[in-house]
Amino acid sequence: MTGPFRAANMMGAMRPESLRFAVLGPGGVGGLLAALLARAGNSVVVIAGEETSRVVAARGIRLESKKFGDFKVPVRTATRLAEAVDACFITVKATQLDEALARVPPTAIGNGLVIPFLNGIDHVARLRSVYPPGSVVAGTIRVETARVEPGVIRQLSPFAALELAASAGNRDRVDSVAAQLIATGLDVRVRDDETPMLWDKLVMLAPLALLTTHERGNVGAVRTRRRDDAIAVIAEVAAVARAEGGTVDAESVIRMLYSSPESMESSMQRDQAAGQPLEVDAIGGAVVRHAETRGIAVPMTRRLVEELEARSKESLDRGTRQR
Numbered sequence: 001m002t003g004p005f006r007a008a009n010m011m012g013a014m015r016p017e018s019l020r021f022a023v024l025g026p027g028g029v030g031g032l033l034a035a036l037l038a039r040a041g042n043s044v045v046v047i048a049g050e051e052t053s054r055v056v057a058a059r060g061i062r063l064e065s066k067k068f069g070d071f072k073v074p075v076r077t078a079t080r081l082a083e084a085v086d087a088c089f090i091t092v093k094a095t096q097l098d099e100a101l102a103r104v105p106p107t108a109i110g111n112g113l114v115i116p117f118l119n120g121i122d123h124v125a126r127l128r129s130v131y132p133p134g135s136v137v138a139g140t141i142r143v144e145t146a147r148v149e150p151g152v153i154r155q156l157s158p159f160a161a162l163e164l165a166a167s168a169g170n171r172d173r174v175d176s177v178a179a180q181l182i183a184t185g186l187d188v189r190v191r192d193d194e195t196p197m198l199w200d201k202l203v204m205l206a207p208l209a210l211l212t213t214h215e216r217g218n219v220g221a222v223r224t225r226r227r228d229d230a231i232a233v234i235a236e237v238a239a240v241a242r243a244e245g246g247t248v249d250a251e252s253v254i255r256m257l258y259s260s261p262e263s264m265e266s267s268m269q270r271d272q273a274a275g276q277p278l279e280v281d282a283i284g285g286a287v288v289r290h291a292e293t294r295g296i297a298v299p300m301t302r303r304l305v306e307e308l309e310a311r312s313k314e315s316l317d318r319g320t321r322q323r
Contacts, residue, residue: 019087020042020043022089023044031151038074038075044076053078061075064152086113089116090127101127117140120279135170137177139165157261165192166190195245206237210233212268218264219264237301240291244294
């Protein structure tokens with residue numbers, strides 16, 4: 001599917017018909033997607049809290065990106081989805097998911113797709129308990145972005161790749177969404193193997209997120225000071241991923257770690273620096289839980305998860321006392 005659509009877009013012909021999108025959570029990922037889709041001529045409504053909705057409605061979304069250029073585009077906003085859409089992207093943090101879903105009631109989704117771009121594995125089942133299971137399409141995204149302020153998104157690295165897992169019942173709708181994403185310049189692949197797709201992302205993400213956050217340093221610091229720990233946790237996560245159906249092996253993850261820019265950071269590391277709740281459970285906790293089910297020992301991963309959870313609790317408790 002992606003080949004013909006990509007070629008058509010590059011030649012400036014056969015542009016796919018515009019669609020109606022909602023984006024729940026206009027942070028780094030959601031803001032990027034909303035800006036690109038709106039610039040391409042789609043109808044986009046951003047779903048967020050009152051303050052963010054007010055700012056974005058007044059100023060639009062500004063994207064700063066070496067890949068896509070610097071531009072500002074107007075989008076509509078709402079605090080609760082109340083209109084039919086072809087697809088709703090869920091792009092909040094895993095720690096905010098349950099609260100945020102109240103802004104997208106199942107009755108508003110209709111025949112639209114619900115496509116989460118969250119870190120981890122277990123959120124897909126959670127969403128299928130809320131929305132029609134056949135309309136929930138697992139997705140992954142590899143991108144390094146940051147929300148500078150409400151409505152201002154900065155892409156920090158030049159890569160931006162998405163994967164969507166289609167089923168027989170939603171293939172046509174997924175292909176239509178993928179065509180629109182490709183038309184924006186994003187690298188998009190449609191797969192039919194949901195579980196391996198999710199684990200292929202997590203086996204790359206979990207070691208990076210856990211180690212950079214635990215070290216309080218970027219990829220360069222991890223490579224310099226935590227080489228043995230990195231090899232150990234990569235081996236553990238890869239073993240669980242392979243047992244669950246993932247296709248990426250430990251050697252591939254090690255090569256990725258050593259080929260990434262030294263300055264690269266994880267979103268969880270940036271959340272820690274900002275004093276925000278950490279996605280430790282969604283990322284590392286999921287690995288530990290699935291390892292237990294499979295009977296796989298993951299002592300390094302477990303230690304990192306436990307220490308980061310304790311650190312996060314202490315930080316949040318300190319913030320509560322200071323207020």
